[in-house]
Amino acid sequence: MRPQGNQLRLVVGSDAAGREYRNALASDLRANPLVATVVDIGSDDRARRPYPEVAFAAGQLIAGGQVDRALLVCHTGLGMAIAANKVQGIRAVTAHDSLSVRVSVLSNNAQVLAFGQGIIGLALARRLAAEWLTYRFEATSSAAVKIEAIHAFEDQRFPAATTPDQPR
Numbered sequence: 001m002r003p004q005g006n007q008l009r010l011v012v013g014s015d016a017a018g019r020e021y022r023n024a025l026a027s028d029l030r031a032n033p034l035v036a037t038v039v040d041i042g043s044d045d046r047a048r049r050p051y052p053e054v055a056f057a058a059g060q061l062i063a064g065g066q067v068d069r070a071l072l073v074c075h076t077g078l079g080m081a082i083a084a085n086k087v088q089g090i091r092a093v094t095a096h097d098s099l100s101v102r103v104s105v106l107s108n109n110a111q112v113l114a115f116g117q118g119i120i121g122l123a124l125a126r127r128l129a130a131e132w133l134t135y136r137f138e139a140t141s142s143a144a145v146k147i148e149a150i151h152a153f154e155d156q157r158f159p160a161a162t163t164p165d166q167p168r
């Protein structure tokens, strides 16, 4: 489906430790009017894909422009974020509170949000996911220069403004 207005194209994924929340969240997301599409990349219990594989696949869908954001679940949310951050151009966070979820988009322009099924209850995960959908990064915000600094470092451009002071 073609996105309308401010609708988002999403990918959801989990390892076996996050499967229950992934299924519940995917169902919520599909019913949310702020969502255009939800691609579910698994994995199910039989596949037992380790979290890095799922995170890399989700990150590559974003980097390739097929989707806008990813919601990933593992036991803690930590491994998913670490692995997704290894994909060029991806900013992934683990966040389990409203403020962090908000800032992850408005300040960090993170495209990936990772939850830990073993860390928060399902009701909170659902609420945070719904809040997450309402935020959009503003390219004109003062945060944009910091995102550009992250990209420059990633691309090994090392702009002088972001080079740490030399020890005297």
Ligand SMILES: O=C[C@H](O)[C@H](O)COP(=O)(O)O
Pocket: 015, 017, 018, 050, 051, 074, 075, 076, 077, 078, 079, 080
């Ligand atoms: O950060 C990692 C996740 O919590 C994952 O679900 C558990 O990791 P494991 O597969 O190494 O046990």
